[in-house]
Every structure is written in structure tokens, then in C-alpha cells.
Amino acid sequence: MSAYAASIIPENEPQRMAAVKRYDILDTPADGSFDRITALAARRFDVPISIISIVDHDRIWFKSHHGVPVEQIDREPGLCASAILSPEPHILTDASTDPSSLANPLVAGDFGLRFYAGVPLQTSDGYNLGTLCIIDKEARPIDQQKIDDLTDLASIVMDQMELRLSARQAVSRAEIMAREIDHRVMNSLQFIASLLTMQSREPELTDAAASQLQLAANRVAAVARVHRNFYTDAADEVSCITFLRRLCADLAGILGKSISVDGDDGNVPTTRIQPIGLMVNELVTNAAKHGTGNIDVTFRIKDDVHELSVCDDGEGLPAGFEPDQSVKGLGMRVVTILAKQLDGRMTTGSNPAGRGSCFKVAFPA
Structure with a gap:
């Protein structure tokens, strides 16, 4: 790992990556709600490029990318990797004059990045997953009101991610509850089958009655078997x-x-x-x-x-x-x-x- 790469790794990187995995968003399909946010950001700030990024362990993956065709870049040259080091917005009004950015390939290379403003996508427990950023190839100023607007848009991105996480967790809890109910139903069916079998062995019953009770026990047990094998899958x-x-x-x-x-x-x-x-x-x-x-x-x-x-x-x-x-x-x-x-x-x-x-x-x- 280069010195530059090491400098953009947060101190809480293992915990941060656990949070990224918790939201289960990496490599998910395009989503209209996120695409509308990047399109709105590009219009609001009059920039050609707007990106919702998630910083993975070795790459920066774009959940939504407006104005640029690529879906991810390596983590090492990514400004988003630097932006997640702090809870505050990361602003470069003219990257060509910023000493800390001159060596960045996106600034020094053919891409010619000059303006960058990124707001961390921070979870409720304080981990920065990635950024909502706006990019231009021309240097430009940005005032505090626009930074606040970008911060509000980043909060909307996190609201959407939290809603999706809550929905997945609710479905997971419902599935666990359904499996518990199914397990109890199966046990109850097996218990009823055992009771019927025991009843069929009572000495005062006629052979015909005992046979019918045993048949009933077998059929209840059959339903329990089907139930057990069926509910293995959800x-x-x-x-x-x-x-x-x-x-x-x-x-x-x-x-x-x-x-x-x-x-x-x-x-x-x-x-x-x-x-x-x-x-x-x-x-x-x-x-x-x-x-x-x-x-x-x-x-x-x-x-x-x-x-x-x-x-x-x-x-x-x-x-x-x-x-x-x-x-x-x-x-x-x-x-x-x-x-x-x-x-x-x-x-x-x-x-x-x-x-x-x-x-x-x-x-x-």
C-alpha cells in the first residue's frame, strides 16, 4: 500500500466496512430515487457531474452517477475516499492550487478535475459510508448556503438508505416469526398424531375403531411431514x-x-x-x-x-x-x-x- 493510500484509510475502517455491509447496497441495481437526487444536485449547483458513492475496501462504487459513464474507480485516487475521513463537507474550489490534491490522478491527469464538493453519507451511529458529491472541470466558488443544500441532499440519500435497511430488517423479523409459528404448528401436528396413536391402543376399542384412529394419526403425521419439508424454504x-x-x-x-x-x-x-x-x-x-x-x-x-x-x-x-x-x-x-x-x-x-x-x-x- 502506498503512503497516499494509507493516508486515506479511516482509523475505524473495520467498523466502517461492517456498516457498509450492513446496508447491503454495494453492487445493487440502479435506483430511480437515487438517480433523481444526483440529477437534482447537478441542476441545483449547475455542474456537469454528480455522484452518490460508496467507499468499499479497494474501490469507490457509484450507486448513482450523473454525467459520467463509469460505475466505479479504484479507491486510491478517489477524492471520496478523502471526504469520508471527516464528518464535515470536503470542498475543493480549485484543485489545481490545492497542495494536497495536486498529486491526485483525477486532478493531474486527463480528467482535469478542478472543483469538488462532497458531503459524507453518515449513518446514525457515526460511520461514513461514502459521499454525495458534485464535480466540475472548471474552478468555481461555493457559498455556505449551497454547502448546506448539498448537506440536506446527502441527508435525503441517507434517509432512503435507512428506509431500505428498516424494510429489510422488518422482513427478516417477519420471516423469523413466521418460521417460529410454522415450527410450533408442526410440533402441534406431531403431538396430535401421537395422541391419536396412543388412543388407538386403548384396550376397550374395537379393531375397526383402533384402525380408524391410527389412520387419522397417520394423516395428521403426513401433514406435519409435508409442513416440515415445505417450510424449509421461504x-x-x-x-x-x-x-x-x-x-x-x-x-x-x-x-x-x-x-x-x-x-x-x-x-x-x-x-x-x-x-x-x-x-x-x-x-x-x-x-x-x-x-x-x-x-x-x-x-x-x-x-x-x-x-x-x-x-x-x-x-x-x-x-x-x-x-x-x-x-x-x-x-x-x-x-x-x-x-x-x-x-x-x-x-x-x-x-x-x-x-x-x-x-x-x-x-x-
């Missing part, structure tokens, strides 16, 4: 194949079966994940009941249609089986209802890999 869309692999890994351990998951990698809205998970749970549980070997779960994307299939190696379906007419069990009725919720339809057939049957649900993407 987004508007999630990878369906990733979700199915997590869910089927759970089911394989519970059912003691080998379950393979294959298919296309594509996202589906989170509003569709829960019915997809419940369908797979019912179909895989049914396949485990009627088959002895591997269960194959496949998710395919064909044009604008998603196709979900669960295949087993059991005895196959009886002749003439039609899900809409032949379904009697609650599990198949649940799958049929869930398929209709997705504007889809369940079809059945033989396992193309050989012995057994396949259940397919196709629904629009």
Missing part, C-alpha cells in the same frame, strides 16, 4: 424436485422402503407445494402397502404441464380400474380432491418398467 417459488427428495427421504425411513426420486428441476409456486406433498404422501404410502420393492417418484415438466407419477412393483390394478369411478378408499379420494385443487387430473396405468402400477397426476404449470 420463497414465492421452490424447487419441486428438491422438496420431493426431502419428503421421500422422510417417508423411506418411516415406511422402511426404498424410494427413488427423479425428474426435471423446475420451480413451482409455494401455494402448490402442500397439495403436491400430500398427494405424494398418500400415493407413496399406498405403493408401500401393495408393493414389495422399490417405489419410483418422478416429476416431469412438459411444455406448460407438470406431471407427477408414483410407480410400484405390486400386483397391479384390477381390470377396468378408473380412479374417478373405482375409488373407494379415503386415500385415493384425498388424492383426487388434491389433483382437482391443482386444476389437474389423476390417471392410472401399468408400471412401464414392468410389474406393478403407476398413478399419475398432471396439472398446469
Whole structure:
């Protein structure tokens, strides 16, 4: 590091850089609210160039740049790097006569900078992130009123950054709260499933009543499983194949079966994940009941249609089986209802890999 570079590093540089990262603004896309501020500054002060800069550890990045096409420069020759050393505005009315600026490449080089006025963008806890600056290639005076106006514009820049930081923090807190609620819902579902299982073992119950209670316990547990695997992701869309692999890994351990998951990698809205998970749970549980070997779960994307299939190696379906007419069990009725919720339809057939049957649900993407 040169002597010049060392001279423009603030004493609190590690803490200042932590503040820069806290605002998460580096390399973000152009923003109209910031661009309007630099355009307004250029007009207000009748200068060709106005910049909102953020001083990174090795560069000066421009959040908004009016009148100059570059998006960043090295930190070492940057006047903004010098401007953040003090909470006061950094003013050069004629850089060609300022001894401390004569060696600066922006002044001595082809760019020919002569006038610079920069106000630090200071956080509420006292760290200078960068500057709002105005630049001209002609020397010019600036009075205190205009410096005050530039300072007010810099405060507006920080107000915008604080609003964005507050919004991100609010979203983060909401996500944490939602995850905590989801965790408690999942635990409650598992608790209810355990209570139903315990109730099904009461000696005074008939076998039929005990069986129905256990079925109810299994279905509540299925909802809990889908809930757990679904809420691992917090987004508007999630990878369906990733979700199915997590869910089927759970089911394989519970059912003691080998379950393979294959298919296309594509996202589906989170509003569709829960019915997809419940369908797979019912179909895989049914396949485990009627088959002895591997269960194959496949998710395919064909044009604008998603196709979900669960295949087993059991005895196959009886002749003439039609899900809409032949379904009697609650599990198949649940799958049929869930398929209709997705504007889809369940079809059945033989396992193309050989012995057994396949259940397919196709629904629009």
C-alpha cells in the first residue's frame, strides 16, 4: 500500500466496512430515487457531474452517477475516499492550487478535475459510508448556503438508505416469526398424531375403531411431514424436485422402503407445494402397502404441464380400474380432491418398467 493510500484509510475502517455491509447496497441495481437526487444536485449547483458513492475496501462504487459513464474507480485516487475521513463537507474550489490534491490522478491527469464538493453519507451511529458529491472541470466558488443544500441532499440519500435497511430488517423479523409459528404448528401436528396413536391402543376399542384412529394419526403425521419439508424454504417459488427428495427421504425411513426420486428441476409456486406433498404422501404410502420393492417418484415438466407419477412393483390394478369411478378408499379420494385443487387430473396405468402400477397426476404449470 502506498503512503497516499494509507493516508486515506479511516482509523475505524473495520467498523466502517461492517456498516457498509450492513446496508447491503454495494453492487445493487440502479435506483430511480437515487438517480433523481444526483440529477437534482447537478441542476441545483449547475455542474456537469454528480455522484452518490460508496467507499468499499479497494474501490469507490457509484450507486448513482450523473454525467459520467463509469460505475466505479479504484479507491486510491478517489477524492471520496478523502471526504469520508471527516464528518464535515470536503470542498475543493480549485484543485489545481490545492497542495494536497495536486498529486491526485483525477486532478493531474486527463480528467482535469478542478472543483469538488462532497458531503459524507453518515449513518446514525457515526460511520461514513461514502459521499454525495458534485464535480466540475472548471474552478468555481461555493457559498455556505449551497454547502448546506448539498448537506440536506446527502441527508435525503441517507434517509432512503435507512428506509431500505428498516424494510429489510422488518422482513427478516417477519420471516423469523413466521418460521417460529410454522415450527410450533408442526410440533402441534406431531403431538396430535401421537395422541391419536396412543388412543388407538386403548384396550376397550374395537379393531375397526383402533384402525380408524391410527389412520387419522397417520394423516395428521403426513401433514406435519409435508409442513416440515415445505417450510424449509421461504420463497414465492421452490424447487419441486428438491422438496420431493426431502419428503421421500422422510417417508423411506418411516415406511422402511426404498424410494427413488427423479425428474426435471423446475420451480413451482409455494401455494402448490402442500397439495403436491400430500398427494405424494398418500400415493407413496399406498405403493408401500401393495408393493414389495422399490417405489419410483418422478416429476416431469412438459411444455406448460407438470406431471407427477408414483410407480410400484405390486400386483397391479384390477381390470377396468378408473380412479374417478373405482375409488373407494379415503386415500385415493384425498388424492383426487388434491389433483382437482391443482386444476389437474389423476390417471392410472401399468408400471412401464414392468410389474406393478403407476398413478399419475398432471396439472398446469
